[in-house]
Amino acid sequence: MAPSAAWIAFLAGLGKYASQNDVHPGVNTGLWVANSLAWYLYPEKQSSIYGMAKLSKKATALQTVQGQAMLSTAAYLGALQLGRTRAEAFAVSWAVQSATALRFALTKADDVDCSRSGVYIWAALSAGIAALALA
Amino acid sequence: MLTRFIAVVYLAASVTSSVNFDNLNTAAAAVVAANGASGFITPSSNLKGWGMTSTTASEQAALRIAATWQLAAAAVLLAPVESLSSSGPYAAAAAILLSIPSIETIGETQKPKANCER
Numbered sequence: 336m337a338p339s340a341a342w343i344a345f346l347a348g349l350g351k352y353a354s355q356n357d358v359h360p361g362v363n364t365g366l367w368v369a370n371s372l373a374w375y376l377y378p379e380k381q382s383s384i385y386g387m388a389k390l391s392k393k394a395t396a397l398q399t400v401q402g403q404a405m406l407s408t409a410a411y412l413g414a415l416q417l418g419r420t421r422a423e424a425f426a427v428s429w430a431v432q433s434a435t436a437l438r439f440a441l442t443k444a445d446d447v448d449c450s451r452s453g454v455y456i457w458a459a460l461s462a463g464i465a466a467l468a469l470a
Numbered sequence: 471m472l473t474r475f476i477a478v479v480y481l482a483a484s485v486t487s488s489v490n491f492d493n494l495n496t497a498a499a500a501v502v503a504a505n506g507a508s509g510f511i512t513p514s515s516n517l518k519g520w521g522m523t524s525t526t527a528s529e530q531a532a533l534r535i536a537a538t539w540q541l542a543a544a545a546v547l548l549a550p551v552e553s554l555s556s557s558g559p560y561a562a563a564a565a566i567l568l569s570i571p572s573i574e575t576i577g578e579t580q581k582p583k584a585n586c587e588r
Contacts, residue, residue: 339566339573346563354556363558370562387576393525394532394576401536404502408543412558421551422491428547429498450521464498468491 338385364416367409375402375435393447396439403435422468429465433458499547506540509533510568531572538568 414424436458
C-alpha cells in the first residue's frame with residue numbers, strides 16, 4: 336500500500352506541475368520506460384515490492400501482460416521523444432504490442448493454459464494496426 | 471467478450487470507411503480500452519475468453535491490475551501530444567489507484583490462514 340500511495344502522490348504532483356510549468360517530456364517518458372521494463376522483465380521482483388510475493392505461474396504471466404501494456408505505451412512516448420511523428424510512434428507502439436504478444440504465445444501461453452490461437456490473432460491484429468498507421 | 475467484439479467491429483468499420491490516422495488511433499485506443507474495461511469489470515469472463523477457464527482470486531486480481539494499465543495506455547493514445555508530460559503521469563497515477571484493491575486482494579490471499587482448530 337505504501338509504495339502505491341507514494342507513486343500516486345508523486346505522479347499526481349508531477350502531472351499537476353507539468354500542466355502549469357515547462358517539464359521536459361523526457362521525465363514522463365523515462366518513468367514509463369523504466370517502470371515498464373521492470374514489470375515486463377522482472378514481474379516477481381516488482382510484485383514483492385508491492386507485497387504480492389509468491390504468485391502462481393498464471394498470475395505472474397498476467398503481470399507480464401501488465402508489462403506489455405506499459406511497454407507499448409513507453410514505446411509510443413519514446414518514439415515521440417525521438418522526434419517521430421504521431422503516426423510513426425503509434426506504429427512503434429503497436430509493433431511492440433505485437434512482438435510481446437507473440438513472445439507470450441511462444442513462451443508462456445501453454446504454461447498458463449492460455450489459448451495460443453487467441454494470442455496469435457491479437458499479435459496479428461496489432462501488427463496490422465501498426466502497418467495501417469504507416470500506410 | 472462483447473465489449474471486445476464491439477470494439478473490433480468499430481475498428482473494422484472505421485478502417486474500411488476511411489483510413490486516416492485519427493480514426494485509426496481512436497479505433498485502436500477503443501480496442502485497448504474495451505479489453506481493459508472487460509478485464510477490470512469481469513476478469514473471470516475475460517480470462518475464459520483467452521482459454522483460462524479455471525482461475526483463482528489472486529490471478530483474477532492480477533488481470534485487473536493489467537487491465538488498469540490497458541486503460542491507461544488507451545488514455546495516453548488519445549491524449550494530445552503536447553499535453554503528454556502531464557497526462558502521462560495522471561494516467562499512471564489513476565492506474566495505480568485503480569490497482570490498489572487488487573494489490574490488497576493478492577496480499578490477503580498470501581497471508582497465513584489463522585489456525586482455528588482447538
